[in-house]
Amino acid sequence: MTRIRHKSLECSPGCAVEATLQLIDGKWKGVILYHLFQGTLRFNEIRKRLPNITQRMLTTQLRELERDGFVLRTVYPEVPPKVEYSLTSRGQTLEPVIMALKKWGDEHTQFQHGHDVCVE
Amino acid sequence: MTRIRHKSLECSPGCAVEATLQLIDGKWKGVILYHLFQGTLRFNEIRKRLPNITQRMLTTQLRELERDGFVLRTVYPEVPPKVEYSLTSRGQTLEPVIMALKKWGDEHTQFQHGHDVCVE
DNA sequence: CCGAATCCTATATGATACTG
DNA sequence: CAGTATCATATAGGATTCGG
Numbered sequence: 001m002t003r004i005r006h007k008s009l010e011c012s013p014g015c016a017v018e019a020t021l022q023l024i025d026g027k028w029k030g031v032i033l034y035h036l037f038q039g040t041l042r043f044n045e046i047r048k049r050l051p052n053i054t055q056r057m058l059t060t061q062l063r064e065l066e067r068d069g070f071v072l073r074t075v076y077p078e079v080p081p082k083v084e085y086s087l088t089s090r091g092q093t094l095e096p097v098i099m100a101l102k103k104w105g106d107e108h109t110q111f112q113h114g115h116d117v118c119v120e
Numbered sequence: 121m122t123r124i125r126h127k128s129l130e131c132s133p134g135c136a137v138e139a140t141l142q143l144i145d146g147k148w149k150g151v152i153l154y155h156l157f158q159g160t161l162r163f164n165e166i167r168k169r170l171p172n173i174t175q176r177m178l179t180t181q182l183r184e185l186e187r188d189g190f191v192l193r194t195v196y197p198e199v200p201p202k203v204e205y206s207l208t209s210r211g212q213t214l215e216p217v218i219m220a221l222k223k224w225g226d227e228h229t230q231f232q233h234g235h236d237v238c239v240e
Numbered sequence: 241c242c243g244a245a246t247c248c249t250a251t252a253t254g255a256t257a258c259t260g
Numbered sequence: 261c262a263g264t265a266t267c268a269t270a271t272a273g274g275a276t277t278c279g280g
Contacts, residue, residue, distance in 0.1 A: 014154030016225025017218055021150050023229075027253070030141050034134030043262055054254060059263065080261045081260085093228060098137055100220035105136025108213060109143075147273070163242055174274060179243060200241045201280085 020097065023068055028053055028061045033091065033098050036071065040086040070094065140217065143188050148173055148181045153211065153218050156191065160206040190214065 024030055028050060035041060035049050047058055062085060065071040070091035076082040144150060148170060155161060155169050167178055182205060185191040190211035196202040 014151035014218075014222065016229065017150035017154050017222045018147070018225075019229045020221040020225040021145065025141065025145055027138070030137035031134035034137050047262095054256095055263070056255090056265095057253065060253085075262095078261095079260085081263075083262060090228070094224065097220045097224045098134075100217045101140040102134065102137045104214065104217050105138075105140040108210070109136065109139045174276095175243070176245095176275085177273065180273085195242095198241095199280090201243080203242060 023070075024094065024097065026061050026064060028057060029065060030098060030101060032058075032061055032065065033070065033087070033094060034102065036085060036087045036091070037095055037098070040084050043083050043085070046085065065091070143190075144214065144217065146181050146184060148177060149185060150218060150221060152178075152181055152185065153190065153207070153214060154222065156205060156207045156211070157215055157218070160204050163203050163205070166205065185211070 024033065031050060032046060035046060041049075043058070043062075046062075047053065047055070050058070062071060062073070066073050069088055072086050072088050072091075074084045074086070076084070144153065151170060152166060155166060161169075163178070163182075166182075167173065167175070170178065182191060182193070186193050189208055192206050192208050192211075194204045194206070196204070
């Protein structure tokens with residue numbers, strides 16, 4: 001779930017935790033970022049890596065990541081269209097965060113790396 | 121947002137990222153965990169540290185954290201009631217994750233540590 | 241003091257169809 | 261290929277009230 005930007009946040013010393021969470025939250029953002037760490041990808045290339053995502057959701061999540069300054073969207077004026085997504089430098093700074101999330105998940109949750117589905 | 125347990129997850133190499141996110145997501149879970157890293161707290165002690173949370177939401181989030189094995193709830197059969205919350209060993213393992221989120225937030229978002237509210 | 245029970249709303253997500 | 265546009269639904273989060 002991505003919440004409204006500029007919404008007032010609870011402020012305690014842990015405030016920054018939620019601030020970060022709100023930016024990378026969204027059902028697919030974590031995985032999208034994860035794949036983009038490995039390099040620039042086209043729209044459909046990302047889609048292939050997320051077999052269950054709908055076109056609409058991929059667009060939505062990418063737009064939010066772009067809006068938040070994590071992802072750069074490059075449109076090539078060709079026919080058929082070609083759009084590439086890559087991380088901005090700000091997006092790169094999220095790598096330790098995403099990797100911490102992945103590391104914990106790998107160590108503490110059981111899921112099968114199957115074709116396209118895993119169960120928590 | 122906390123999603124249903126055992127829901128099928130998208131499985132790609134980044135699957136673990138979302139698996140972890142789904143567990144610590146929830147508007148207040150990150151901050152609650154953050155405060156519990158500093159030691160056992162009573163219900164109202166947590167509440168004081170999260171000035172804007174409602175009683176219902178604090179209960180809800182704590183119950184989910186308990187359900188997911190991160191938090192231990194200890195009820196003292198007294199009048200008036202006394203309930204203490206502490207981290208389980210599994211909860212402790214989240215510390216690097218939460219701290220990575222906090223570190224990023226501290227370095228990359230602007231917010232004011234005020235009385236009770238900050239703006240992203 | 242620490243909740244549970246209700247009721248309510250916003251919004252995140254999804255299904256589906258269409259398009260330059 | 262890479263999107264929009266529409267419609268539908270579930271659920272997260274909140275306000276309020278009551279209780280042991």
